[in-house]
Amino acid sequence: MRALTVFLSTLLLVTTAPAPAGAANRPAAAEPDVVYHRAGFSSGTAEGTTAADGLSFTSPAGTVSHTDALGTKTWEYARWTAPERDIGFAATELIASWTADVPPGSWMQVELRGRNTEGLTTWYSLGRWAYVEGDIMRTSVPGQSDADAAVNVDTLAAAAGKPLSAYQLRLTLYRTPGSSVTPRVRTAGVMASSVPERKKVPVSPGGAAWGVELPVPRRSQNVHSGHYPEWDGGGQAWCSPTSTTMVLGYWDRWPSAEETAWVDPSDPNPEVDHAARYTYDHAYEGAGNWPFNIAYAGRYGMDGFVTRLRSLTELEQLVKAGIPVITSQSFKKGELPGAGYGTDGHLMTVIGFTAGGDVIANDPASPSNDAVRRVYSRADFENVWLRSSSSGGVVYVIHPPGHALPATTPGLPANW
Template structure:
């Protein structure tokens, strides 16, 4: 989400179906299991579920796809089911594509949810792309349509589609806003009881190229409306900080208007770049050859180009950023929610920085010097008193990126779901949303920290 800009999402801070119809989702009764942390928690429920292992992939229903084994199991296009025409709304080009599909098992949520965000990790060689879809069962035992949660490719060459979300999807019970499926009126009690994911892999006819999908998952949540959240006490992260590279989005102001003009619009790819580099990854010199040599930090320009959503018209699509991070060798990326800064401390103490999304008035975060309708930054550590050490890309220079923000202020603007804007109007908050990027083979401590926040 762009710093200091009006958010395009209607929810959380905020169509053409090209595949054959799937088998109906099984009827599912309302879930009754308690959410992680016990029943009746005032901070609501969060459930992240992913498919990554060979047995998990094999447990889905493939049609024309094949599961690869090895160190990083994944899904590939094997024998196409046929061809389909797709007219790219952003280029006007109509092309024919071979395709195959994979359907996840139905995932019954441990606690009914009001919102779901899907994310994936994949590689798409030139001339290939994927579509991720979701279908939910409501607690009233009806079902949503199949919603397109993203059409994605890692490249943008002449033979590639333009990566895009799909607007205008809804059934008068729920709707999709950019990257988030949400119940339209959660105050009425309706919730999402379960869901099924569908992947459709595409390639140019007559070629053997294929997307490879290593991870697909979804974060389902039901966070109560709240303007303030309970304060946490400093925990195991206090006094610990990670050496995360620092990059300013502001030094790119006015660069590449075709990718939303740099500056305040590039908080998400700039934050992603910082964490990708922390893990020792990044684009090659050849990858960066297209960037104007007069521009500093060309890797940030590269991230903006390769996270740009042509429908959203910006670089702030959450799953697209996680997918971009995972295009680098043995790196994974997910979108999820955390419950408190104690969760963040556990991750940081294990060596995992996180990218958080928040919105606030200038008076609500001392030291920021700005207000924003939606902004991404990196949490890289905590002072001895538990205040947040953040790499905030909304800084005038790389040297000025590291900031210290008061714990109580930061926690509230990140975890709340309701806020007042400068005109006194009620607007949505992000409810603890974050990106987590981590290695394919995390250390034991890192794996335990990730598991403690529901990511495996």
Template sequence: MTAPTPRRAVLVAALAVATAATAATVSGGSASAAAPPAPRGPGRTVDNRFWHSYEHWRAGIHQGTTAVGGARPGLEIKTPAGRTEYADPHTGRKSTWEYATWTSPVHRSTVPATEAIASWNARTPAGSWIRIELRGTYADGTATPWYVMGRWASGERDIRRTSVDGQTDGRSTVWTDTLAVDAPASGLRLTDWRLRLTLYRTPGADRGPTVWLAGAMVSDVPDRFTVPAAAPSGRAHELKVPRYSQEIHTGRYPQYDNGGEAWCSPTSSQMVIEYWGGRASASALNWVSPEYSDPQVCHAARSTYDAAYKGCGNWPFNAAYAATYRGLAGVVTRLGSLAELETLVRAGIPVITSQSFLPGELTGAGYGTAGHLMTVVGFTAAGDVVANDPNSPDNPSVRRVYRRREWENVWLRTKRHNAAGKVVSGTGGVCYLYAPAAPSAAQVAALRAVGVLESSR
């Protein structure tokens, strides 16, 4: 069974407490007597904005950065804006870096939001790294601080990739990879936001990082224990995605999130990376014991490990890892229905989903979890979900078929009861999408249909 995620469990508890406390204040009575928040009107509950084209990178405010063209446009350092020291809290090393920054245009969200999750895709050669920050504006016109959403490098030589704990202004807080409004029941929302990217390199170096994609998903998913059922398409469709078990790695490299028992996220990522043809080089895997099968799963765990979170389940770190493979892009988003997920699978795009459930809530799973990633690879003619579930004893048993209505609910709900009967949060449709950076026409149409790509590219 996938181990509970400590800091994400803290987010669940904090949001539940804040929501209850605010509801009690608004109603003037106890939390149990409080009226629920007013229902929201119809429409999307998720808004995505990702910068990835040459025109995108030319926009915004450049301080030492420049847009670069080519087959995969990006952002690079042109002339450093200055030098700075960074003391790595996880190694104790202090180093001097040249840096340059890019600040995105302000994006006014179509969804006044309670949460934001950033994504980025980048190449960080030796002697370089990047910092990703997000600043939002509340509905009253005041702004959040510049919140650090990640300090990231693909390797470990220069810095330890890390989220940043303890960031709050008393109205919103960053919980590992998610910026969340502290008391959503109060009506407080984020109405717009922008990113700031800082690119670092060794002083005097000719080249540094290249950022190919950056952006965020913001959302305001209504509180719900059950979700409306989406009608199945009636067509069976299954993608041939490699099958990997996390459980065969139990006990291996416990320094990375206690070993394979907790590796559902990188194991799922590796399945989809290899579906798209991504392969780790022999040199990248030479640190893994030759006695271990599927060394690329160990490599994925090491490459997604968040030194502050002390785990491999940082959502954007997984998407960023996927994009280190040639020609791949990766983002974190939310989908609004099982019909949207079917749209992607029919276009050839497997989807990595995050869900939580009690034993017995998902027939055939054989376990319960406070948070688990699996890969949806298809649907039966009846609409049941075909998933590669890494919480399986071996690779051949990874393929599972889950009942449509059960699976739909445990993935899309935002509230549930845990084993102690306490109300806790669900993920509300969170997923990772990995697809070619130059997608086919059918894939573009599917990504537009679910709101991940803008209407014109």
């Protein structure tokens, strides 16, 4: 499970959307400011990279020494720095996500810096990503905190009173010196947001996907309890890779039998163990790093990103378009009736809505695969997902590149 911290904005936007029946007792609440920008590699500053069908390593800009638990190695690198991008509001958090091809003998690093009223911040690392093992330790970078901002695993959080008005993204690709290995970033993007303090969130109107249920395969994390404890203690903590696995299965993109041959043959669903192993963040010591789960899905040809949604009304648009959505939430036992547990941070997959608008979710915190499908009250689910003490509406959106996303909410900054 991923512990969640949401930093609060001083810029509040009052919602005027009418609430449906059942919301009369919920107070009005401000909505989050959120925008998602997809990077365009044709602009910016290239140092040994080429923008053609993504961003590729074409020639070394230099060499660098990198030390981790695997030892000290020298790598060639190429780098691309995006132009500074205006956010449009006072943002308190930035999250980058990406998909990439990083074959053996290569890896990549993602960095961000922001602009506040005092100028540009330093660069912060938002992750060092490699799919295979043995080149580097796949990891977030702890210990990054100064007067301007701090990195919380995969999230750049602005210091109190120093919101960000703009940011820059920097991608560095590394490979073994003298080799012809060609790491390539297929997609990258940044979500900027400011989540207001709100203990209660009013239930949203909807209807676009009421009565729609997507045929997403069911996988329980708990049937893997105690498996491979070197990766976050075992399946009881694997909500994120289990949810990612379910979505990959929906798109028929599970790893092959050859790839999962290392898993104990008695394991009921080796694709779950495989996802936990290859999303594992060695510094965070967990498989719940949000962008790492997107990058893992990218290994199987998928497009994807981390963003925040403002409501279940927005989430319905994605489900209506045939896209299941992985949501992040936290709640005390009893706050989400039907769950039967409490959590400091948990991922599940929204696969549809009942005819009355309640949420149909594949919840991996279930005793068996058959028990994974749950129906949660729309009002209760929306509250524990969107409130400021939870994730503030964080989601993974994973889909094939050729599967079109629906239009975003008219009149608001695009958040996908």
